[in-house]
Amino acid sequence: GDSVTQMEGPVTLSEEAFLTINCTYTATGYPSLFWYVQYPGEGLQLLLKATKADDKGSNKGFEATYRKETTSFHLEKGSVQVSDSAVYFCALSRAQKLVFGQGTRLTINP
């Protein structure tokens, strides 16, 4: 069945560091791919998405590119801020069902 694998957390970085959170997926066909973010005490929010191969999703300085050849959708940001501290979830969409990775907790220190 469909599955999503994210890099193990937690990840701790200093402010202004470069961020990469790896995400790979297993699925038949070409699902849509998403990154959701969960800030402390809140529900999940859609951060960005890509619906077909080679699409790049971007929002709030974050980017991820849909790589069909490597079945990956890695999240990147060039310069993180303390306010980016949250849990990040990679997900794929199949027929109205979202399949999530286990989440990666990110902490940014000032």
Place this chain on the structure above:
Amino acid sequence: ETGVTQTPRHLVMGMTNKKSLKCEQHLGHNAMYWYKQSAKKPLELMFVYNFKEQTENNSVPSRFSPECPNSSHLFLHLHTLQPEDSALYLCASSQEGGGGRVGELFFGEGSRLTVL
């Protein structure tokens, strides 16, 4: 007013209690969902409702009973739960079909359930 509102935010119950979680969406969406978020596990889809009709029951034990009286409201009725059911229960909504954005779910803040 937030798009998806869940109540209560926190609930503590014994294994013999009966309680309900409530979710209301103010976004005009036609689909609603219950997800379970446990520590160190991926989010688990529990139930999906489209236009008030249940379209997905992801092998959820019968001690969890959903109810969707209309497209804006969703309940999760709880009875004779086990301590391992303690988790954050997240409600979400989306607009499906007719130009809706596939996979774009709007989540509530969750109801933190503790079963003693």
